[in-house]
Amino acid sequence: MHKVKAADWLMIALLVLVAVVGRAYRPEWNFTPLAAVGLFAGFYLGRGSVAALVTMLALAIGNLCEPAHTNWLVAASQYVCFALPAFLGARLPRTKGAWPLWIAGGVAPSVVFFVVTNGAVWMTSSAYAPTMLGLSECYLAAVPFYRGMLAGDLFWTVVLFGAWALAPHHFVATLPRGRESRS
Numbered sequence: 128m129h130k131v132k133a134a135d136w137l138m139i140a141l142l143v144l145v146a147v148v149g150r151a152y153r154p155e156w157n158f159t160p161l162a163a164v165g166l167f168a169g170f171y172l173g174r175g176s177v178a179a180l181v182t183m184l185a186l187a188i189g190n191l192c193e194p195a196h197t198n199w200l201v202a203a204s205q206y207v208c209f210a211l212p213a214f215l216g217a218r219l220p221r222t223k224g225a226w227p228l229w230i231a232g233g234v235a236p237s238v239v240f241f242v243v244t245n246g247a248v249w250m251t252s253s254a255y256a257p258t259m260l261g262l263s264e265c266y267l268a269a270v271p272f273y274r275g276m277l278a279g280d281l282f283w284t285v286v287l288f289g290a291w292a293l294a295p296h297h298f299v300a301t302l303p304r305g306r307e308s309r310s
Contacts, residue, residue: 146159166284171291172217
């Protein structure tokens, strides 16, 4: 079993800080580092369950300053969607030549978030008819938010994984290797 080391705790704190600050000072709505932080935390730590706590903590801290969600289903769907990248990141290859997979991993969270959270909004909101047309209207109304999230996920994925790939060899050699336990 892979234990969380002191260096891992430092990285966890840094990633939570990046996620919270990046969410608070985003240039446009949904352009945040949350999903990319989860993806990278899973990649770095090698354990999706521990990495998911990074995004859950960052989301909880950020939600102290954000407007409240309209209902529990939308809030729960958001938390679940931001936990998923951590589990995906734990399965990404660690070789520097795997960057296309890292970037693809950065696209997946925004697609899942768009589908799941807007489905939850449609199911719980009186603003959209409980029909396929209402569902279509809900998704169409969310496209501008999706663009911001996709751009943010890609940008922050490139920043985080690019920094890792460009890190000096002595730093890269100290990264956790405990991939045998991928919970």
